[in-house]
Amino acid sequence: MRLSICVLSIACTFAFLVGCAPELVPPDGDILGTVLGVAAETADAPEVPSHSGPEGEGSAVASEELSVTGSLQGSGNYELYELGSSAAGDLWSVFGADIFSPPAPMVVVLFDANHSLLMRRVVTASSPLEHVMRDASSRVYLGVTPPNGGDGGAFRYAVRRTGGHAVPAVRQQTVWLNFGPGSQVEVHSRSGISFAAFDGVMLGEGYEGRSETIKQAIVQAMQEDYASYDVVILSSDDGPPPDGPHSTVHFGSSDPGLLGLADNVDNYNQDETQNAVIFIETFARFDVMRLEPEEMGQMVGNVASHELGHLLGLYHTLDPDDIMDTTGTAWDLAEDQLFGHTPLDSTVFPFGQEDSPGLLQKTVGLRPGVVVLDPSPHTAKMARRAMIRRFAGEQIRWMCGTCQHLDDH
Ligand SMILES: [Ca+2]
């Protein structure tokens, strides 16, 4: 097997990929990284010279098994290595080599040719990253960055590609929405939480007697968000939990800092029997917005779709119109959000995107009857909203003469 590699060694807070993908250079960004473009065609190719950046260094060797070595410290710093093309059924394995004592845990990711996230893992000496390619990709990139709250440090990884593995089949997911009471519900390895059945008044006094309207809006929002995918969403109002394997989204309780919580980010939905909770009472803080019951239901539904997204393998993104976003305002959260193809939140990786529709399609598959996923309406809607947001922001600045003539006399 031959691997053709191109090393992109970048370790700067605002560095972006150049050379192989010049379109990614932001119009006003600084290009601080240096690119080493090397095509090593044979297993005995010479070692690629290492690049010493201002805050990191890295190198890679082409063979059946690549060795990737570097050092990174501080959040926002990362390195990218181009690993060449890859076929569906290729298994990529990234092992931490135990040469440092102890080796620093680092976030290791794989991106496809579109810089969309394929897999993410905190790699340590005992915890490798493994990923079977669902689709062929003309390029695969390996990314390394220090973990959140971690210092980073030196790393050396063995990167192995072996072909011919079975592509994991897509698998339907059943989800039960529990609006009833909960007893000792365990989520994200927290101690069990108990709560009473959902009631609109938990969201604020203005929602007293509006429980049914709000619940319907929650269920409708979630069913819309997952309408293209093979996800069956059932409500406790329609019956008891299904007999077969299912995940549960609970609606109850409160948390001082959270709207929702999921067991984990379950890459490609390895576990069909997980829990998430939507902290209904926390939403009472939005009572001041005087949202209609339908709007409040939309807001809760966005969060529920977000937590279910984690249970199906989705990470945080940076687009207030996207369901996996965490950066928007409460007003953004009260509007209809969508699964989109959007930039990753920097806490996931400081580069790249998440193609949520693509990942859901590869994980649970399309709903029977949906033949081809057409993301264009979603993409167009997001683009339109982004344009409106920019337009509104500019209008407000233009109309404020005080700011423009603040120091005139
Ligand atoms: Ca899961």
Ligand SMILES: [Ca+2]
């Ligand atoms: Ca929606």
Ligand SMILES: [Zn+2]
């Ligand atoms: Zn989240």
